[in-house]
Amino acid sequence: MSRKSKNRPLKEKVAIFVEGPTEKNYLVQIKQDYNFSNASIIKVFSGQGDYVDKAESKCKELSKKYSLKNKVLFFDTNHKNQDEINSLLKKAEDKKYQVAFSNTCFGVWLLGHFEPMTQSLISEKNLINKLNGHLKKPYEKANANQLALIASNFNNAIENTSSIVSYSYEFQSTNVGEIIKKLIL
Template identity: 35%
Template sequence: MGRKSKKIKQKPIIGIFCEGKSEKQYLTMLKQKYRSTNVKIEIVDAGLSGKKLVEKAIKSRKHKKFDAVYAVFDRDDHKKEELQACSKLAKTNNVNIIFSSIDFEIWILMHFEPVFRRYTRPELVTRLSKEKYFNQDYSRFKGNSYRSYIFDKVENAMNNATKLYKKNSNWIEDDPFTNIHIYLPRIFDIK
């Protein structure tokens, strides 16, 4: 009599499309941390609008047969109307939007401390450059590996983002804002 095969549940294939090297480096660190070989991360042209990023995710989902897709971007110069159109397009096509305002670095800062006030991009770079954070010019660091700085601080960021989200939960209107903490458990099967 032959052996019975064990039915091992396949992990969904996940596609993540981001606009920059920082986002890719960060998500790659998590992919390694949580051993998520089912997660595929791709940088789409850094200059693309959120809508173009969502369109790329839609096209790739069909072509590459992803079970779930995510578009990761920040406020940049997006106007409210653009973000609303982006939201509608994403919902219609089952694309999840991971968004930070004003910049992805608001999420990076949350690995070190709670964030409740608005920062400009230069303020974020200055703050993250300080000794207790990255201890170097963060603008030159961007796009490098986060592993030795925040690998063990993801839970901090999740907790800090949850606190912020209780006050600021409207991704189109609020600043500061991030919803990364909502999607990371789904993407990386974090309990």
């Protein structure tokens, strides 16, 4: 085991916390495409419990090895009520997290890679059907090859979702592109 230098500063990291494998695989692809090597993408949100508390626990572990430059939570409103969402947003803000959200699901952001998005809510089923059409085959959740193809249209997604970046529980919204853009630039 090598000895740690007392004068060497800790390497900076961006800690990105996601709900599921789709978000994680998508962000791994973005990390590769944009040479975003100082990011750690961590899936912590499976099961029950408070997302922010779970992320904070992981941050404590990471901060032993790294200086955390940013902390980012990715989540969607799918299967959460408005009170849960508001509580999560407040707690994340209090703990200095950037929050990347999608209402109703991450599929809103993914579909934005192919077509302009509006505030009109589209069901998760219809989002998937539209993705199927753009991919010209059935969308497979968390499929790394499909997510690589989708991510190759990242700049289109930034433009196609620019009108829905403000958080809304009533309307379709996503600020995922805004958050990623800040991280990679």
